[in-house]
Amino acid sequence: xxxxxxxxxxxxxxxxxxxxxxxxxxxxxxxxxxxxxxxxxxxxxxxxxxxxxxxxxxxxxxxxxxxxxxxxxxxxxxxxxxxxxxxxxxxxxxxxxxxxxxxxxxxxxxxxxxxxxxxxxxxxxxxxxxxxxxxxxxxxxxxxxxxxxxxxxxxxxxxxxxxxxxxxxxxxxxxxxxxxxxxxxxxxxxxxxxxxxxxxxxxxxxxxxxxxxxxxxxxxxxxxxxxxxxxxxxxxxxxxxxxxxxxxxxxxxxxxxxxxxxxxxxxxxxxxxxxxxxxxxxxxxxxxxxxxxxxxxxxxxxxxxxxxxxxxxxxxxxxxxxxxxxxxxxxxxxxxxxxxxxxxxxxxxxxxxxxxxxxxxxxxxxxxxxxxxxxxxxxxxxxxxxxxxxxxxxxxxxxxxxxxxxxxxxxxxxxxxxxxxxxxxxxxxxxxxxxxxxxxxxxxxxxxxxxxxxxxxxxxxxxxxxxxxxxxxxxxxxxxxxxxxxxxxxxxxxxxxxxxxxxxxxxxxxxxxxxxxx
Numbered sequence: 001x002x003x004x005x006x007x008x009x010x011x012x013x014x015x016x017x018x019x020x021x022x023x024x025x026x027x028x029x030x031x032x033x034x035x036x037x038x039x040x041x042x043x044x045x046x047x048x049x050x051x052x053x054x055x056x057x058x059x060x061x062x063x064x065x066x067x068x069x070x071x072x073x074x075x076x077x078x079x080x081x082x083x084x085x086x087x088x089x090x091x092x093x094x095x096x097x098x099x100x101x102x103x104x105x106x107x108x109x110x111x112x113x114x115x116x117x118x119x120x121x122x123x124x125x126x127x128x129x130x131x132x133x134x135x136x137x138x139x140x141x142x143x144x145x146x147x148x149x150x151x152x153x154x155x156x157x158x159x160x161x162x163x164x165x166x167x168x169x170x171x172x173x174x175x176x177x178x179x180x181x182x183x184x185x186x187x188x189x190x191x192x193x194x195x196x197x198x199x200x201x202x203x204x205x206x207x208x209x210x211x212x213x214x215x216x217x218x219x220x221x222x223x224x225x226x227x228x229x230x231x232x233x234x235x236x237x238x239x240x241x242x243x244x245x246x247x248x249x250x251x252x253x254x255x256x257x258x259x260x261x262x263x264x265x266x267x268x269x270x271x272x273x274x275x276x277x278x279x280x281x282x283x284x285x286x287x288x289x290x291x292x293x294x295x296x297x298x299x300x301x302x303x304x305x306x307x308x309x310x311x312x313x314x315x316x317x318x319x320x321x322x323x324x325x326x327x328x329x330x331x332x333x334x335x336x337x338x339x340x341x342x343x344x345x346x347x348x349x350x351x352x353x354x355x356x357x358x359x360x361x362x363x364x365x366x367x368x369x370x371x372x373x374x375x376x377x378x379x380x381x382x383x384x385x386x387x388x389x390x391x392x393x394x395x396x397x398x399x400x401x402x403x404x405x406x407x408x409x410x411x412x413x414x415x416x417x418x419x420x421x422x423x424x425x426x427x428x429x430x431x432x433x434x435x436x437x438x439x440x441x442x443x444x445x446x447x448x449x450x451x452x453x454x455x456x457x458x459x460x461x462x463x464x465x466x467x468x469x470x471x472x473x474x475x476x477x478x479x480x481x482x483x484x485x486x487x488x489x490x491x492x493x494x495x496x497x498x499x500x501x502x503x504x505x506x507x508x509x510x511x512x513x514x515x516x517x518x
Contacts, residue, residue, distance in 0.1 A: 178202020180454025369404025
């Protein structure tokens with residue numbers, strides 16, 4: 001400490017001596033005044049830092065300490081562009097991002113010189129193909145959503161755009177996604193921020209998500225409004241309604257829309273007062289338990305004129321989900337679909353503890369939901385939608401093998417829009433104009449071009465799904481099963497998804513005889 005103080009004192013004396021010398025020289029040469037002016041702010045920064053107590057690094061190294069902050073600020077870019085291998089990068093590797101970019105641009109989608117993954121590494125997964133490939137007749141891979149209680153069923157693609165709200169995403173990004181959905185014939189989930197004009201302008205089929213804030217259908221006190229819901233849900237573009245209970249990236253956590261971001265435009269969409277802070281509480285006020293949730297589903301189905309009504313959740317407490325299934329059986333009220341959001345799902349911003357430590361991973365959650373719904377004989381009424389890092393045809397097939405009928409993708413569709421994984425979603429400074437409300441940034445996103453890329457990515461991903469199905473002998477979606485997909489669990493040993501995710505659940509002899517996975 002004494003050494004640092006002596007060094008700082010010496011440097012101060014050097015600065016003062018330099019001042020005096022330059023001041024003296026300026027008498028004979030006025031150009032020396034420029035050197036004096038340049039040295040003054042540097043000395044000012046130095047003097048400020050040696051006296052401040054907030055940053056120890058800058059106090060000890062008043063000038064050189066800034067190099068640390070500079071290099072830290074450019075670390076993500078250096079790592080991504082100079083040091084990452086094709087299999088590195090989180091949450092998506094360069095290899096994963098590249099295949100999305102290629103499919104979105106309709107460019108070459110092959111890879112040269114063979115496998116880069118380590119097939120002997122624990123966790124490696126593979127699918128058993130057949131000696132005699134088959135032909136899949138259906139070109140679009142669609143699934144009808146709608147229980148026996150539904151009167152306006154919806155034919156959905158097996159691959160759709162996951163929930164992303166206007167406000168989190170820019171108006172150009174939302175419009176491009178919706179337009180891409182229209183071009184490709186698939187659906188776009190609105191996110192809990194409500195149905196914006198930009199969702200409508202794109203012309204795509206919409207899945208209206210209703211969260212705890214009831215944005216777009218709330219009264220002045222923030223409670224659910226039947227009247228506003230009925231007015232909005234009547235729009236022909238809205239094909240299904242999804243009640244959000246929780247999401248994978250931050251299960252059980254609400255959100256806050258700061259007053260500064262609550263512009264008159266966003267306030268009108270969300271039915272709130274502009275320039276006020278608006279919260280999305282962790283839980284709903286329209287229901288409090290499994291039974292009242294079912295009554296709420298029944299109410300929305302009636303108000304919507306019979307459109308499919310579903311719920312979205314990240315699974316946590318297994319007993320709560322089982323209790324929900326018991327209530328469905330007892331009261332014969334059930335949702336038309338259940339969206340399972342894996343804990344690995346993404347979001348623009350979430351607390352570290354929630355992102356890394358709460359919620360059930362997608363594969364575990366899918367297999368549990370599949371098993372439990374079949375156990376209570378509800379599977380024939382309810383479709384399952386899977387969400388969480390699904391960007392390739394193999395990802396889709398794995399999810400379907402564990403129980404999914406349909407898949408969502410958010411970040412995959414963002415890559416199709418041009419996302420570069422800059423990890424700036426929560427800063428408002430998204431460099432490609434997707435996750436920002438800065439006009440200078442979002443006006444750089446061309447809606448016409450990007451909507452085509454979104455449609456291309458969807459179409460090429462469906463095509464790749466069909467190609468893998470044919471290679472594995474799956475003539476239709478119903479043929480996809482977990483005993484053809486394997487994971488290496490230790491050196492020299494691989495087991496099937498069926499054994500890994502279902503064998504421990506099916507224990508009784510009677511259940512083994514009656515339980516059919518697909």
